[in-house]
Amino acid sequence: MLKGLHHTAIICSDYARSKAFYAELLGLEIISEQYREARQSWKLDLALPDGSQLELFSFPGAPPRPSYPEAQGLRHLAFAVESVETVAHWLNEKGIATEQVRIDELTGKAFTFFRDPDGLPLELYECE
Known part of the structure; x- marks a missing residue:
């Protein structure tokens, strides 16, 4: 499958x-x-x-995305990273705003969101 x-x-x-x-x-x-x-x-x-x-x-x-982020369809795209804090800091230095780093209450893993040039929600998710 x-x-x-x-x-x-x-x-x-x-x-x-x-x-x-x-x-x-x-x-x-x-x-x-x-x-x-x-x-x-x-x-x-x-x-x-x-x-x-x-x-x-x-x-x-092509029409723009109808809303952020709760439109039907793909909600966000998540990238696996070793350290959310490190990558978020690097993005911030490049002028890309990130949300505050949070901890997933179900997994205990760190995550944060940022946006691509069209406002598409992208996530950094900490994985070993």
Whole structure:
């Protein structure tokens, strides 16, 4: 049956800004990048260290996210990190605001949220 998460797709409003955020700032490796003329759309495949991928798309005229963060559909995307405090501090130094680090009452693990250039909620979740 299911073996794991292969990829998550994100439609961005400003392709160049989102590409810089995910590839340059967060350091995700670019696997491939194509411009699809028929759709007037860019598609960027990015690799995470665990083998999963992010796909970034640009579609002309795509509607904005209806609300933050409680719209139906994908609520947020969570990244596993060794130290939430360390990564949150690093993001803050790069000008990316993070919420206060909290502790998950069910697991005892630290977590926090930040946003991508389109306001998509992203989470840092502490994993050993």
